[in-house]
Amino acid sequence: MLTLGILGTGFMTVQHLKAYRTLPHVRIGALCNPSGRNLDGDFSSVAGNVGDKDPVRLDMTRVRAYRDPAELFADPEVQAVDICTPTHTHVEFSLAALAAGKHVLLEKPMARTHADALRIVAAAEAAAARGVFLMPAMCIRFWPEYAWVRERIVSGEYGRVLDARFRRVASAPAWGHAHFLKGGSSGGALLDLHVHDVDFIQHCFGRPASVVASGYSKVSGATDHVVALFQYPGGPAVSAEGSWGMADGFGFQMEFTVNFEKATVDYSLARGADALKVSESGATRVVSLSAPDGYAGELKHFVDSVSAGVAPSRVTARDAASAIEICEAEEASIARGGAVVGLGAG
Numbered sequence: 001m002l003t004l005g006i007l008g009t010g011f012m013t014v015q016h017l018k019a020y021r022t023l024p025h026v027r028i029g030a031l032c033n034p035s036g037r038n039l040d041g042d043f044s045s046v047a048g049n050v051g052d053k054d055p056v057r058l059d060m061t062r063v064r065a066y067r068d069p070a071e072l073f074a075d076p077e078v079q080a081v082d083i084c085t086p087t088h089t090h091v092e093f094s095l096a097a098l099a100a101g102k103h104v105l106l107e108k109p110m111a112r113t114h115a116d117a118l119r120i121v122a123a124a125e126a127a128a129a130r131g132v133f134l135m136p137a138m139c140i141r142f143w144p145e146y147a148w149v150r151e152r153i154v155s156g157e158y159g160r161v162l163d164a165r166f167r168r169v170a171s172a173p174a175w176g177h178a179h180f181l182k183g184g185s186s187g188g189a190l191l192d193l194h195v196h197d198v199d200f201i202q203h204c205f206g207r208p209a210s211v212v213a214s215g216y217s218k219v220s221g222a223t224d225h226v227v228a229l230f231q232y233p234g235g236p237a238v239s240a241e242g243s244w245g246m247a248d249g250f251g252f253q254m255e256f257t258v259n260f261e262k263a264t265v266d267y268s269l270a271r272g273a274d275a276l277k278v279s280e281s282g283a284t285r286v287v288s289l290s291a292p293d294g295y296a297g298e299l300k301h302f303v304d305s306v307s308a309g310v311a312p313s314r315v316t317a318r319d320a321a322s323a324i325e326i327c328e329a330e331e332a333s334i335a336r337g338g339a340v341v342g343l344g345a346g
Helices: 011-020 069-074 087-099 114-128 144-155 188-192 195-205 269-274 294-307 317-336
Strands: 002-007 026-032 064-066 080-083 103-107 134-137 161-171 210-216 225-231 237-246 252-260 264-268 276-280 283-286
Touching: 002 011, 002 069, 002 294, 011 026, 011 294, 026 069, 064 069, 069 087, 080 087, 080 294, 087 103, 087 114, 103 294, 114 134, 114 317, 134 294, 134 317, 144 195, 144 252, 144 264, 144 294, 161 195, 188 195, 188 225, 188 237, 188 317, 195 225, 195 237, 195 317, 210 317, 225 317, 252 269, 264 269, 269 276
Parallel strands: 002 026, 002 080, 026 064, 080 103, 103 134, 161 237
Antiparallel strands: 161 252, 210 225, 225 237, 252 264, 264 276, 276 283
């Protein structure tokens, strides 16, 4: 049984709590929020852009509540810490948790800048030598439809990928405005939303040789809409769009199209049960997947790995830092109006 403490009590904590319910070998031992919000375990008023709307009320009978993160990190019963706090706090809290000997699941983006992300990478790699592990929570690598299409990309089942397009767009976030809409600390949609697709693209195709992007700021002062082309010598042609620039009421949409030599795979969250379709040999079929959502998948991988005493392997701190570096290259491309080249291996 892994005893876990959660730092932060907002929307992402709710998604994680729902996922932890599916894992029989996890016990929530502590909650921490410096503001004191939701430390009674009642998350019924917390909402976000994905997931079901079922209210979460955590039985606090055996859960300790802290307002000081240092007290959480010092709790001898807590073996791992799930950090779901605003981006600008990630360096301080993850380094402190690792120093206290706690395994760490760290929400995305791992840090506000690539330079800060590398500080976490260094601390995580030093901690791993002591058997203490950090995993960035890049949930799209675990999202069933995304994992399914990556398996086809890697296996070559449908032949070579000719082109791939990813889209993740939304209205400005209606929750957590104090953080999200301060681009200096959140990074805007580029870093908080689009980073998911950037990470998945490098997961499928490796780091691009160069990127060229166009975008604008609308709500945060940082980049809130981006369209980027990821350039790979010899192909495929890969692009991604990310946005908080949609009009109020638009909601949230995520989708992709991957065009192979022998088939086209298309996914759209808006289609519900028909979200994932494959067109091949003159016919289109729906692919139904029974796997749990990406939150449950990533948390299971984290819990199974640290419980077994091994480092999580599906995503690493270096992967998360690389995604931030690519996002920063997109930002530079927007600013200068041209391609940023020489990204290399990272």
